[in-house]
Amino acid sequence: MSETSKIKSLLELGKIKIAMPIAVSCFTGYLLQSTNFSLDMAAVIFGILLIVAGASAINHIQEHKKDALMNRTMFRPIPSGKLSVNEAFVWSILFLIVGCGLLIWGGNMLSFYIALFSILWYNLLYTPLKQISAFAVVPGALSGAFPPIIGYVAAGGDVFAPPILALAFFFFIGQIPHFWLLLLLYGEDYKRGGFKVLTDVFSIKQIHFITLIWMLATIMVALLLPMFDVISSQFAIWTLLILSLWIIVSSFPILKNYDRLSVRKLFLQLNLYFLLIMIMISIDKLYL
Numbered sequence: 001m002s003e004t005s006k007i008k009s010l011l012e013l014g015k016i017k018i019a020m021p022i023a024v025s026c027f028t029g030y031l032l033q034s035t036n037f038s039l040d041m042a043a044v045i046f047g048i049l050l051i052v053a054g055a056s057a058i059n060h061i062q063e064h065k066k067d068a069l070m071n072r073t074m075f076r077p078i079p080s081g082k083l084s085v086n087e088a089f090v091w092s093i094l095f096l097i098v099g100c101g102l103l104i105w106g107g108n109m110l111s112f113y114i115a116l117f118s119i120l121w122y123n124l125l126y127t128p129l130k131q132i133s134a135f136a137v138v139p140g141a142l143s144g145a146f147p148p149i150i151g152y153v154a155a156g157g158d159v160f161a162p163p164i165l166a167l168a169f170f171f172f173i174g175q176i177p178h179f180w181l182l183l184l185l186y187g188e189d190y191k192r193g194g195f196k197v198l199t200d201v202f203s204i205k206q207i208h209f210i211t212l213i214w215m216l217a218t219i220m221v222a223l224l225l226p227m228f229d230v231i232s233s234q235f236a237i238w239t240l241l242i243l244s245l246w247i248i249v250s251s252f253p254i255l256k257n258y259d260r261l262s263v264r265k266l267f268l269q270l271n272l273y274f275l276l277i278m279i280m281i282s283i284d285k286l287y288l
Contacts, residue, residue, distance in 0.1 A: 009077040013060055013088055014053025014095060021275065022147050023049040025171060028278045029148030031285045032164055033157035043106025044154040048147055050099030055119045057092030061085055062127050066193040072186050107154025114153060118146035134196040141175035166228035170221045174274060177214035180207060181267040185260060208254045215251040219244045222277060231281055233288035239280050247273045
């Protein structure tokens with residue numbers, strides 16, 4: 001295997017496309033407490049990136065047999081033979097050791113303990129639970145709430161401070177419609193892999209309706225962020241209102257459109273909504 005192919009396989013093993021926005025959410029949490037750009041901040045953000053990569057690599061190992069059964073995942077590094085299970089394990093440990101080391105160096109021990117708990121939650125609770133319950137996404141959504149808390153605590157913040165709890169709750173709620181939109185796109189694939197899916201419990205029409213409810217809940221939580229001083233400037237508040245109105249208008253078509261194109265469009269819009277809110281929070285804390 002060429003060096004380029006090896007790097008590509010390692011990036012896929014670490015789910016870099018997922019790890020990067022998670023690192024951005026950690027950065028957003030960090031900015032809530034401190035806007036001081038430093039090597040410590042860089043170490044925390046890069047540390048979280050590697051920790052997520054390590055947890056993702058372990059997830060690849062845990063699910064490689066199921067991945068081989070699904071069209072969406074059959075070309076991942078382990079089922080495709082690009083990496084062996086042993087290689088993936090070595091890289092996952094390396095990612096985690098370096099990532100945790102950077103987090104301790106740039107942050108503090110409490111941020112490390114929360115990161116360690118999030119790894120255990122994701123790999124030892126959520127991953128096995130997906131094979132047992134169609135509602136595993138609800139406890140699994142906590143995985144999306146940990147990174148901003150880690151960033152905030154690493155910067156010296158109180159883990160129980162209202163601003164970070166509000167931001168973490170926003171990420172927690174938003175993970176649920178995010179996953180259910182994925183389910184609408186790849187539900188049959190998940191069933192082939194042996195995972196429990198909502199289509200075993202609800203009809204497609206019902207899932208579309210439930211997803212809409214969770215989308216609206218996500219928006220309502222976002223609109224509460226100014227009350228907890230996550231954002232404070234008039235510009236940021238008005239931007240939040242405009243973005244929220246846009247995503248509300250974008251959400252309702254799933255009640256009448258059951259095609260993959262409409263679902264994929266809403267999935268991308270939800271991801272963009274999260275990204276824009278993180279950018280807006282960063283601008284609010286840095287410049288406004």
